[in-house]
Amino acid sequence: MTEPAAETTVGVVAHRSRLRTTAETVLRNRLAVFGLVILVLLVLVALAAPLIAPYTINEVDVANRLQGPSSQHWFGTDELGRDVFSRVIIASRVSLQVGFVSVGIALGLGVPVGLIAGYYGGRIDSILMRLMDILFSIPAIVLAIAILAALGPDIVNAMIAIGVVYTPIFARITRGSVLTLRDAVFVQAARSIGASDLRIIGNHVFPNVIAPIIVQTSLSLAFAILAEAALSFLGLGVQPPNPAWGRMLSEGRAFFQQAPWMAIFPGLAIFATVFAFNALGDGLRDALDPQQRSIIESRGRS
Amino acid sequence: MPEPLVSVEGLKVHFPVRSSGILRRHVADVKAVDGVDLTVYRGETLGLVGESGCGKSTTGLAILRLIEATAGRIEFDGIDVRSLSKRDLRRLRRRMAMIFQDPMASLDPRMSIGDIVAEPLVVHGLAGDRAGRRRRVGELLELVGLNPDHRNRYPHEFSGGQRQRVGIARALATEPDFIVCDEPIAALDVSIQAQVMNLLQDLQDELGLTYLFIAHDLAAVQHFSDRIAVMYLGRIVETASREELYASPKHPYTQALLSAVPIPDPEVERNRRRILLEGDVPSPIDPPSGCNFRTRCPYAFERCPVEDPALEGAEGHLVACHLYDELGVRVRGER
Numbered sequence: 001m002t003e004p005a006a007e008t009t010v011g012v013v014a015h016r017s018r019l020r021t022t023a024e025t026v027l028r029n030r031l032a033v034f035g036l037v038i039l040v041l042l043v044l045v046a047l048a049a050p051l052i053a054p055y056t057i058n059e060v061d062v063a064n065r066l067q068g069p070s071s072q073h074w075f076g077t078d079e080l081g082r083d084v085f086s087r088v089i090i091a092s093r094v095s096l097q098v099g100f101v102s103v104g105i106a107l108g109l110g111v112p113v114g115l116i117a118g119y120y121g122g123r124i125d126s127i128l129m130r131l132m133d134i135l136f137s138i139p140a141i142v143l144a145i146a147i148l149a150a151l152g153p154d155i156v157n158a159m160i161a162i163g164v165v166y167t168p169i170f171a172r173i174t175r176g177s178v179l180t181l182r183d184a185v186f187v188q189a190a191r192s193i194g195a196s197d198l199r200i201i202g203n204h205v206f207p208n209v210i211a212p213i214i215v216q217t218s219l220s221l222a223f224a225i226l227a228e229a230a231l232s233f234l235g236l237g238v239q240p241p242n243p244a245w246g247r248m249l250s251e252g253r254a255f256f257q258q259a260p261w262m263a264i265f266p267g268l269a270i271f272a273t274v275f276a277f278n279a280l281g282d283g284l285r286d287a288l289d290p291q292q293r294s295i296i297e298s299r300g301r302s
Numbered sequence: 303m304p305e306p307l308v309s310v311e312g313l314k315v316h317f318p319v320r321s322s323g324i325l326r327r328h329v330a331d332v333k334a335v336d337g338v339d340l341t342v343y344r345g346e347t348l349g350l351v352g353e354s355g356c357g358k359s360t361t362g363l364a365i366l367r368l369i370e371a372t373a374g375r376i377e378f379d380g381i382d383v384r385s386l387s388k389r390d391l392r393r394l395r396r397r398m399a400m401i402f403q404d405p406m407a408s409l410d411p412r413m414s415i416g417d418i419v420a421e422p423l424v425v426h427g428l429a430g431d432r433a434g435r436r437r438r439v440g441e442l443l444e445l446v447g448l449n450p451d452h453r454n455r456y457p458h459e460f461s462g463g464q465r466q467r468v469g470i471a472r473a474l475a476t477e478p479d480f481i482v483c484d485e486p487i488a489a490l491d492v493s494i495q496a497q498v499m500n501l502l503q504d505l506q507d508e509l510g511l512t513y514l515f516i517a518h519d520l521a522a523v524q525h526f527s528d529r530i531a532v533m534y535l536g537r538i539v540e541t542a543s544r545e546e547l548y549a550s551p552k553h554p555y556t557q558a559l560l561s562a563v564p565i566p567d568p569e570v571e572r573n574r575r576r577i578l579l580e581g582d583v584p585s586p587i588d589p590p591s592g593c594n595f596r597t598r599c600p601y602a603f604e605r606c607p608v609e610d611p612a613l614e615g616a617e618g619h620l621v622a623c624h625l626y627d628e629l630g631v632r633v634r635g636e637r
Contacts, residue, residue: 185407192368193422193472194395203421207412290412290456 025287032283038276046092053086058241066259076261078252087243088265094238095245095273098159098228099221105163106170106220111213113167114174115201119182129175132168140165141230148236158237162227166220173216177209184208211285218281222274229270245270304343306377307480307512308365313338313374315357315364319587333586334360336536336594338374339613342480347506347513349523349544351559352533355583358516359403361533362482365514366398367391378480396426399473403485405465409457415468416453419443422475442471446501463494470501474509482514487522499526521563524548529618532556535594536586542619552621552630554599555579593624601625603634 026032045052061081069076075084110132117128135143147161148154181187182205190200229246231237238244245266252263316331335357342348352358363369365376367383376383378398386394399422402408409418419439423429429438440450446467457465466486473481483502487495503526505511517523523530524544531541532555540553551557558577565571579598584590590597596606605624613622615630625634 185402185404186410188363188368189400189402189408189469189472190410190421192366192395192400193425193476194392195421195425196392199425203413204410208410288412291458294456294459 022284022287026280026283029283029286031279032287035276035279035281035283038272039280042092042096042273042276045089046096049089049093053083053089055083055086057087057090057243058082059086066255066262068259069261075265076259078248078259078262079255084248084262084265087248088245088269091243091245091248091266092269094155094242095225095228095270098155098162098237098244099224099273099277101159102162102224102228103166103217103220105160106166106224107213107217109163110167110170110172111174113171114176115178115206115209117171118175118178119197119201119205121179121182125175129171132171135164136168136172140227141234144227144231145234145236148231153236153239155238158228158231161231162224165227166224169220170213170216173212174209177212178205181205181208207288210288214281214285214288218277221277222270225270225273304346306341307344307379308340308342308514309377310338310340310361310365311375313361313364313376314372315360315369316372330587333536333589335364335371336586336589338533338536338538340531340538340541342512342514343529344479344512345506345510346528347515347526349527349530350514350516350533351520351523351530352518353583354518355586356533357536357586358518358533359484362400362484362514362516366395366400366482368400393426396422396428396476397478398480398482399476399478401466401469401473401481401483401486404489405462405469406457406489408469409465411457414454414456415443415448415460418457418468419453419471419475422472426476428476438475442475443468445474445505446471461494462490463498466490466494466498467501470498470505474505477509478511480512480514482516484516485518485522486515488518495522502526519563520559524563532559535583535589537594537622538613538620539595539623540619540621541613546619552615552619552626552632553595553623554601554625555595593622601634 026036059082061077063081064073064077065079065081067073067077067081073083073085075088078084078087113128113132117125138146143165144158144161147164148157151157151160187200187204190204195203226246228237228244229249232244232247233250238247240247248266249263249270252259252266255262313335314333314337315335316333318328319330319332320326321329338357338361340348340350350358350361360369364371365383367376371384374384378394381394383391383394409415416439419442420435423435423438429435439453443450443453448464448467448471457468460468469486486502487498490498502513506513515523515527520530527544529541529543530547531538532547532553533539534555540547540551540556547556548560551560558579561575561577565574577600581598584594584597590607592607592609593599593602593611596602599606603624609624611622611624612628613620614628615621615626619630621630625632627633
């Protein structure tokens with residue numbers, strides 16, 4: 001079994017240089033860099049949240065309830081006089097975590113299912129995709145509620161539930177792209193030189209379906225953050241009084257006439273995050289395509 | 303007596319046609335290849351000629367088991383290819399290769415040409431470590447007339463002829479004995495075609511390769527093949543050495559094909575008698591009974607719809623036609 005070992009080391013080396021060229025191309029795309037900067041800031045803020053937040057999340061100050069933005073309370077206060085800025089900052093932790101973990105689960109389950117179903121076709125395809133159809137046929141929130149009812153309301157379970165709900169989307173997108181590649185001549189060429197199925201799927205099929213998956217990932221991160229909001233609103237996700245952007249947004253809705261800042265700031269936070277993911281996703285998709293990359297490079301040169 | 307490297311007997315490739323709807327009942331078969339016999343001798347080039355859709359590419363793919371055959375026997379250097387396990391087949395692929403028609407489609411757009419040429423080496427664990435592989439890829443690129451310094455470039459950065467050279471380098475990487483060339487020049491500019499043909503010829507002389515060269519016109523294989531097999535609607539209708547086939551074609555279909563090749567001499571060209579075939583190629587789902595060329599054959603007679611002509615003859619010139627006896631002697635006169 002020395003042969004696979006040799007394969008891996010070479011794969012890693014080749015991969016590293018490709019990773020570098022990809023990174024360089026992304027950095028040439030201004031919008032993607034902007035998205036990346038926002039994301040890095042968000043992650044830093046989330047990590048350092050307790051140090052940045054001027055108040056603790058549950059510091060109730062009824063005397064100063066529903067105050068507009070001021071020098072004391074940058075984002076104003078809510079119906080209990082809690083500092084919205086502090087709550088938005090602290091909530092970034094949970095929201096980003098939900099986004100990454102649940103989409104990670106969906107990717108980890110959906111992409112392999114789609115690759116296998118699309119590549120092998122036939123009965124395997126039918127069985128896997130009918131399973132995905134069953135998941136898909138149940139409305140997302142209902143399915144998530146069912147999963148949470150079984151597992152118990154908890155933020156970790158909410159991530160699992162959201163991940164499972166988004167799995168069929170990734171499976172379908174991946175399978176659809178694989179179907180067009182399965183009979184591609186270069187796949188046949190790989191078979192003709194004796195490449196194994198695993199190698200063909202990993203080295204030839206997967207890199208060529210990555211673009212739609214990346215776009216879907218950046219969209220799904222946004223949806224996952226919103227889904228968490230919906231679940232938290234129903235009392236199944238983040239448990240009060242802990243803050244989450246979605247929760248704050250839905251709670252703020254009730255006070256929108258008197259205190260629009262209660263909804264606007266968490267909303268802006270969601271918007272910025274989603275925008276950053278999408279911008280970076282677009283840049284990545286272009287950078288991973290060698291043809292696009294040449295176009296971008298030649299533009300950079302002129 | 304030359305030694306056969308590849309021999310195919312009674313090869314059939316049928317693709318099922320299924321009804322629409324959930325039952326997907328098996329309603330018919332497209333008989334893409336329907337009983338092909340051919341032999342490729344070591345070191346020679348066998349040209350396989352036929353019009354589009356006659357099953358010549360399918361035959362090539364089935365011989366390499368890139369498509370599973372429905373019936374028949376395929377032997378490669380004494381090995382029964384159809385009975386090999388998946389694992390043994392993958393190991394055998396080191397000794398046979400394929401060059402594809404469209405060089406853009408046959409190269410993974412996300413791999414550099416260096417990685418593409420190195421892949422067979424990686425798969426079969428050849429050429430040692432990374433440095434050894436790098437050296438070998440450089441050699442191969444040089445062998446096909448590409449600059450080894452371009453190994454980090456991607457297929458779209460090359461011209462059609464250069465891409466086909468990459469495809470050829472990949473096919474040569476494992477030092478195979480046998481290469482199926484599936485119309486390797488059909489997608490190239492005319493000015494490039496000759497270059498690629500010469501490259502294939504030089505490589506054969508240098509490396510002692512055996513080719514199955516698939517083409518849709520006789521002109522393409524004329525200067526290249528030692529022997530030629532003519533295919534019509536899933537079957538071989540005539541096999542002969544190149545000289546023999548051009549000098550005295552026997553099957554009416556071969557005669558028609560040859561009469562369509564322009565002659566680069568205005569005097570002779572003016573007097574060229576062209577045989578125009580009537581009608582279209584019948585559907586391979588429901589081929590005619592007996593000889594399947596009879597619906598378009600100007601010489602068809604009572605025996606043709608009833609009996610399937612066998613591919614037989616003498617001195618390596620085989621023909622599947624009732625106009626000839628089992629030794630290939632014409633038994634029925636011209637009409």
